[in-house]
Amino acid sequence: AQTVTQSQxxxxxxxxxxxxxxxxxxxSESNYYLFWYKQPPSRQMILVIRQEAYKxxxxxxxxxxxxxxxxxxxxxxxxxxxxxxxxxxxxxxLDNSGGSNYxxxxxxxxxxxxxx
Amino acid sequence: DAGVTQSPTxxxxxxxxxxxxxxxxxxxxxxxxxxxxxLGQGPQFIFQYYEEEERQRGNFPDRFxxxxxxxxxxxxxxxxxxxxxxxxxxxxxxxxxxxxxxxxTRLTVV
Numbered sequence: 001a002q003t004v005t006q007s008q009x010x011x012x013x014x015x016x017x018x019x020x021x022x023x024x025x026x027x028s029e030s031n032y033y034l035f036w037y038k039q040p041p042s043r044q045m046i047l048v049i050r051q052e053a054y055k056x057x058x059x060x061x062x063x064x065x066x067x068x069x070x071x072x073x074x075x076x077x078x079x080x081x082x083x084x085x086x087x088x089x090x091x092x093x094l095d096n097s098g099g100s101n102y103x104x105x106x107x108x109x110x111x112x113x114x115x116x
Numbered sequence: 117d118a119g120v121t122q123s124p125t126x127x128x129x130x131x132x133x134x135x136x137x138x139x140x141x142x143x144x145x146x147x148x149x150x151x152x153x154x155l156g157q158g159p160q161f162i163f164q165y166y167e168e169e170e171r172q173r174g175n176f177p178d179r180f181x182x183x184x185x186x187x188x189x190x191x192x193x194x195x196x197x198x199x200x201x202x203x204x205x206x207x208x209x210x211x212x213x214x215x216x217x218x219x220x221t222r223l224t225v226v
Contacts, residue, residue, distance in 0.1 A: 091159075103149065
């Protein structure tokens with residue numbers, strides 16, 4: 001069975017600074033996808049960034065980047081130049097269906113607060 | 117282009133009752149997945165519907181059932197409600213790869 005662990009229940013950062021959220025996972029599959037989702041108070045899950053396991057290059061989306069360590073099964077999210085609008089719950093998620101898009105396994109989340 | 121629409125946004129039910137939640141997928145999407153998110157937890161996969169069939173199911177009892185209609189919209193039914201069923205229920209639609217989530221239905225069982 002696949003598992004996703006987020007060990008930081010809460011984090012805070014000052015506006016314009018950089019913060020890193022941690023995630024570890026476990027799967028026996030070799031072909032899988034990892035995601036970071038953001039859930040603001042509006043409750044809608046918003047995709048932040050996606051990483052394919054077969055790609056060695058770390059994914060980047062504007063101010064968001066990941067550090068994907070496949071051997072260590074680690075997938076951290078770095079947010080640069082933090083903005084007040086980044087305040088939200090962040091969930092790490094795993095799809096180990098080999099890209100068949102069957103289901104996501106989520107961690108428990110990290111509540112990120114960006115302070116002015 | 118409308119995203120995923122869920123209804124109702126909130127509802128309160130009494131223990132033992134039955135409830136139906138509805139989801140309209142994003143335009144062009146043909147697959148619908150349902151997730152249960154308890155307070156302070158990450159979402160948990162309930163099941164997924166594709167071509168009007170349940171394609172995969174998570175670890176949820178048979179009290180949880182669903183349906184997908186020819187227009188790809190979907191319903192989640194929960195029978196014999198328990199206090200522990202209180203949660204945010206999220207619908208996610210997809211076609212090929214990539215999910216779009218709705219804003220969920222907050223169910224409170226009293």
